[in-house]
Amino acid sequence: MRWERLIEEIQARIDQEEADRRAAEAAELQRAERARLRLPPRLRAQEGGRVRVVLRQGRLLDGEIADAGADWVTIAGDPRGSVVVPVAAMVQIDGLGWEPGAESIVAARLGLGHPLRRLARDRTVVEVEDVLGRQFTGTIDVVGADSFELAAHSREVPPRRANVTGRPTIPFAAVVCITAVGPA
Numbered sequence: 001m002r003w004e005r006l007i008e009e010i011q012a013r014i015d016q017e018e019a020d021r022r023a024a025e026a027a028e029l030q031r032a033e034r035a036r037l038r039l040p041p042r043l044r045a046q047e048g049g050r051v052r053v054v055l056r057q058g059r060l061l062d063g064e065i066a067d068a069g070a071d072w073v074t075i076a077g078d079p080r081g082s083v084v085v086p087v088a089a090m091v092q093i094d095g096l097g098w099e100p101g102a103e104s105i106v107a108a109r110l111g112l113g114h115p116l117r118r119l120a121r122d123r124t125v126v127e128v129e130d131v132l133g134r135q136f137t138g139t140i141d142v143v144g145a146d147s148f149e150l151a152a153h154s155r156e157v158p159p160r161r162a163n164v165t166g167r168p169t170i171p172f173a174a175v176v177c178i179t180a181v182g183p184a
Contacts, residue, residue: 037098040068040073040087042096043073043096044068050063051096053075053085054092054093055085055089055177056089059129059177061177063075070109071112072111081180083179083180084119085178089131089175115178116140116143120140123139124180126140127181129177130170130175131175131176137154137155138150138153146171147169149167150168155182
């Protein structure tokens with residue numbers, strides 16, 4: 001009886017050590033997997049989910065991830081309109097999970113130019129906020145590989161009737177966010 005109890009205790013200790021070893025291995029594998037996970041796939045996995053994002057200039061966005069690409073995300077639900085945000089302009093994101101979605105090769109390659117070309121095609125009036133905190137309002141005319149040209153005009157005037165006050169070229173690296181404020 002005494003030997004049986006001793007054998008049971010030894011077996012229980014061995015089982016516990018094995019369970020602890022497996023748990024440690026699983027935790028290490030999870031840490032290694034997360035170490036390889038980049039932010040854009042996490043953003044794409046959250047499409048349709050609510051997030052709260054603090055931008056470089058302090059602006060707070062609270063809304064739903066509508067779309068995401070290689071280096072940008074579109075957040076819907078802002079009172080002014082949907083907002084395209086470069087990942088590099090994000091300072092903090094709340095509500096983002098660690099699970100990557102099914103990785104789309106196409107989505108992973110769509111850079112910031114993709115949503116900007118869509119805004120240009122639709123002649124959407126936008127507000128552009130840059131890293132200096134300046135805001136430009138107008139319609140995106142031309143989108144290049146790393147910059148775009150904005151036909152600056154008042155938000156209230158349709159682009160076709162607008163008195164264009166300038167056509168600044170804005171590098172992608174200078175953009176904090178682009179808010180779609182109205183239809184053409």
